[in-house]
Amino acid sequence: MVIGGGLAGMVTAAALRHRFDEVVLLERDKLPTGAEVRRGVPQARHAHLLVSGGARVVDSLVPGFLNRMLAEGAHRVNAPGDLVTMVVGWMPRRAGSQFLLSSSRALLDWVLRDMVSRDPRVQIRAESPAVELIGDAKRVRGVRGPDGVLEADLVVDTAGRGSRTPKWLAELGVGKVRTEVIDSGLAYATRVFLAPEAARTRFPVVNVQANSRIPEPGRGGVLLPMENGRWIVTLAGTRGGEPPATVDGYTDFAMNRIRHPILGELIARAEPLTGVHGTRTTSNQRHRYDELDLPEGLVALGDSVSAFNPVYGHGMSISAHCAFVLRAVLADGGSTRQAQRAIFRIGAGPWGMATGMDMHFPNVRGVQPGPLDRLRRAYSDRMGLTAVSRPRVYDAMTATYMLAKPMASLMAPGVLLDVLRGPIDPPLAEPPLTTDERRRAGL
Ligand SMILES: Cc1cc2nc3c(=O)[nH]c(=O)nc-3n(C[C@H](O)[C@H](O)[C@H](O)COP(=O)(O)OP(=O)(O)OC[C@H]3O[C@@H](n4cnc5c(N)ncnc54)[C@H](O)[C@@H]3O)c2cc1C
Incomplete structure (x- = not known):
């Protein structure tokens, strides 16, 4: 049973369909039959990009997804070759092996929903809000939907930032979940x-x-x-x-x-x-379910566990990685508690990246930078400057940002050495649009 038919819900249904006879997905909204913004996903009105580390995972869970998106008009943007980006300064462009999938969020959701719903093992029930978890503090056995109790071997909460799992768990007698919020007021x-x-x-x-x-x-x-x-x-x-x-x-x-x-x-x-x-x-918010004695049979993933400042463009990709790891843990005979801890670990690196930047803005709420944070920021600044002229550093930055490599690769010996050596050239003075791009844009 999957609660919520956003991106996390769809990739979860896709990941679990090979493991269970039937996957039922409950979605509160009426679902459009096309690429339309809907009430439950209002963020679809804003820029959404899918980084390659996430796009590849979505494509592995829903084979053919990338091709279908490109056929529908999404753009595959080479990274960093087709990125005109100002970090510390303007970065040079050089063809790389990563990419961004750039489209409307409404198109992305529609393509995923359409592809996942074609599988007879997946049943998507629109206008069907989950209102309560069924079970006790030891085991969740299902949810209460609009038509009564629906029993399930596994319940996955993908209801987004507004998830009611903290409240439902309290009603089952499970302890109060600790919630961290770091808010730059973006x-x-x-x-x-x-x-x-x-x-x-x-x-x-x-x-x-x-x-x-x-x-x-x-x-x-x-x-x-x-x-x-x-x-x-x-x-x-x-x-x-x-x-x-x-x-x-x-x-x-x-x-x-x-x-x-x-x-x-x-x-x-x-x-x-x-x-x-x-x-x-836009705040960074995470519920520390990994610290709780969660009832078996329940997992939360996507924004319902960790939601990030969207400026870093990671939320959808992390949801896909989490769905992938949920399937892997269950396939290895692991428990839902083990899966929940693995889900927490996937979000931990991007959480550090997002909050590590956000904490330095004035009037941020929820954290104050300490000496170690300032040291990390100094390293990150030097890395940004060095990346301009040292491709190994830029490649590592790009791959970690695209969630294709772990954050630890920013500290790999070769990268570390290059960062210590520092930049050879300064950043570019102007955005590196080509003459042809300027002409086509009318500049
Ligand atoms: C402004 C903004 C910009 C963003 N930009 C990016 C970006 O560029 N790249 C990126 O990767 N991520 C981005 N994100 C994050 C991304 O939107 C989320 O990480 C992603 O949508 C995954 O969310 P989700 O599926 O967990 O939740 P949601 O997308 O919020 O979906 C939750 C779903 O659950 C349904 N629901 C809620 N309660 C119930 C219930 N009780 N019963 C049944 N259904 C229910 C809702 O109707 C909704 O359909 C952005 C977020 C914001 C806010």
């Missing part, structure tokens, strides 16, 4: 554009990262190419530096408030297709 403002005609089929991702090295709110933004010749442009600012969710405020922020006006210049030549949508559902 706000998003997003608008969708029709790209200039010559830039519709192929265009790089353009990313201006916030600078956490100065004692000011972080401000940044990203442009992602999507299906149907559209660009989605999300602007973001931490507490005190939030982008306004008005057309004038958004345009001014893109042009004047972030570290480089490139996003403002690009959208000035594109045709707006939507108004500006805002969100503040």
Whole structure:
């Protein structure tokens, strides 16, 4: 039994269908029969990219997923070759072995749902909220849905940030789960554009990262190419530096408030297709189920366990890795408690990456950086500068960011040595768009 039909729910159903006779997925929402934003996944209005480490796992759980996405118009963006990105400074472009899948979140959800629902072992029940766990403190035996009790050998909670498992566990007499929240107060403002005609089929991702090295709110933004010749442009600012969710405020922020006006210049030549949508559902939040004596028969994964500051673009990929590891632990005869601890470990590295950056922004809530955190940040800054001219460092940074390699590879001896040697050249002074890309974008 899977609670929640977002991305985590779909990849979980896909992962478990070979292990159980039947997988029933309960989704609270009415589900659209196409690529549409729906109430239960409001974040779909904002930029969503799937990093290659996650995309490959989704493709292994749902074979053919990547090809279908590309056929539907998603962009496969080479990383770092097709990334125009400002980290400490502008990074050079060089073809690499990683990639980003860039599309609307609505398309991604629709393709996954459509592919998973074709398997007769998976039953997706829309407009079917789970309202209670059935069982006791030792074992969960099912859930209560709209039509009464549904028994199950295994219940997986993938109900997202709003999951009610902490409350349901308390009702079963299991202890209170400890919840960690680290909140930089980040706000998003997003608008969708029709790209200039010559830039519709192929265009790089353009990313201006916030600078956490100065004692000011972080401000940044990203442009992602999507299906149907559209660009989605999300602007973001931490507490005190939030982008306004008005057309004038958004345009001014893109042009004047972030570290480089490139996003403002690009959208000035594109045709707006939507108004500006805002969100503040961005804190890093994790429930420490791994510390509890959880009842057997229950696992939580996806945002219902660990939700991350979305600016790092990791949530969907981590969900896929967790579904994969859940299947592996069960296949090895492991218990659901062991699976829950493995799920925690998968999120731990990306949690460290996200919170390790966020804690340095002013007025962050939930943590204050200590000397070790400042040392880590200094290493990370030096790594960003060194990566400009030392490919081994840039490759390691890219692969870990894409969740294709563990965070520990940033400390591999060769990488460490290069970082200690430091940069050879300074970052580029201007965004490395090619002459052809500039022409196609009308710059
Ligand atoms: C603004 C924003 C931008 C993001 N950008 C990225 C990005 O670029 N890349 C990335 O990898 N990740 C990104 N994320 C994170 C990503 O959206 C999530 O990690 C991902 O959606 C996985 O979430 P989920 O399936 O666990 O939960 P959700 O997507 O929230 O889905 C939960 C589902 O459960 C359903 N549900 C809830 N309660 C019940 C119930 N009681 N019974 C039945 N159904 C229920 C909901 O209706 C919903 O369908 C972003 C998040 C935000 C907020």
